[in-house]
Amino acid sequence: MPAASGPNVARIFHPYGRIHSRYTSEKIMTDEIRDTIIVGTGCAGLTAAIYAARANLKPLVLEGHEPGGQLSITTLVENFPGWPEGIQGPQLIENMRMQASRFGTDFRLGHLSSVDLSKRPFRLHVGKEVLHTRTLIIASGASARWLGLPSEQALIGHGVSSCATCDGFFFSGQEIAVIGGGDSAMEEALFLTRFASKVTLIHRREQFRASKIMLDRAIGHEKIHFLTNTAVEEVLGVEQKEVTGLRLRNLVTQERSILPVSAMFLGIGHVPNAKMFTGQIDLDDDGYIRTHDYVFTRVAGVFACGDVQDRQYRQAITAAGSGCMAALEAEKYLEDHGR
Secondary structure, three states: OOOOOOOOEEEEEOOOOOEEEEEOOOOOOHHHEEEEEEEOOOHHHHHHHHHHHHOOOOOEEEEOOOOOHHHHHOOEEOOOOOOOOOEEHHHHHHHHHHHHHHOOOEEEEOOEEEEEOOOOOEEEEEOOEEEEEEEEEEOOOEEEOOOOOHHHHHOEOOOEEOOHHHHHHHHOOOEEEEEOOOHHHHHHHHHHOOOOOEEEEEOOOOOOOOOHHHHHHHHOOOOEEEEOOEEEEEEEOOOOOOOOEEEEEEOOOOOEEEEOOOEEEEOOOEEEOOHHHEOOEOEOOOOOEOOEOOOEOOOOOEEEOHHHOOOOOOOHHHHHHHHHHHHHHHHHHHHHOOO
16 A cells, blocks of 8 residues: 655654654645754753754754853852853853854754643644654753742842752851751851851751751851751842842841851752653652663653753753763764764
8 A cells, every 4th residue: 555645744743753644634844853952051951052053953952930040140150160260150151152153053042931842753742833753852951949038139149059069169268057957958068168168057947858968067167156946038138249248137036137157048949840741751759750770761762951950960961971971872863863
């Protein structure tokens, strides 16, 4: 029997690499299908774009509501290899973006609203537009949880930080506050004792959510002091453009006080930007994408890299490394499937 033909027949990329025809209500032209689409423009996404573009995959990078990721709100980055004097976070992102563009990466503004990974090519809904791709690299990152204070937002990168390993060094010999009551807060506080003269850990409740071992370590450290049943009402120093202290309120007595500190670190966790992939690929209990062999998801041809799947390191250099891995694996997948 001859193969079906006609205006309602589309060329579909088969999961195992063969091209076959089937009846469909939508015709997808071959030249409308991207070899790879990358979601995210942080270190992971841009590194993936550089490698994919150099492999002639002509990647399309989707920029979401936080272009550049967390580095876009970071000031001096001193631990990224190759910059002995350090580099401003936004400048590092811009350099990587220019490098990706140089090799032929396309960028498109738009928020990814939903995806369909059950069909091939994969379908991505960006506004009213539907994009099709043979491989997908998810590098959508994770967003730090903030207190939501206007003064806090004004001082991000000027003494307010969500990353002790990134910024703790800048406050050597000074007094620092850490906000939170879980393991993340304990880890931040313990790390910061390497630099600070004193670390005050502020928690809204009497009891802590941290594991016993982490809490015991923090309690036993001579540099760490605790303020429980206490909320931060304002971060002081907006006019000076540097943190000078915190205005606190005791939630039991309602008494207000000023705590002089040079920095405030948030230890209340991160939110992975992976909600739109719920039900499509595996997520853990906290919403991070589950991967195996570094960057593979359970859906063949879909890879995840950077903070959206890394809940342990969360560094610019580790995100960049995983972005490289994802691009190399996407290239290999396409080669193995006839592209």
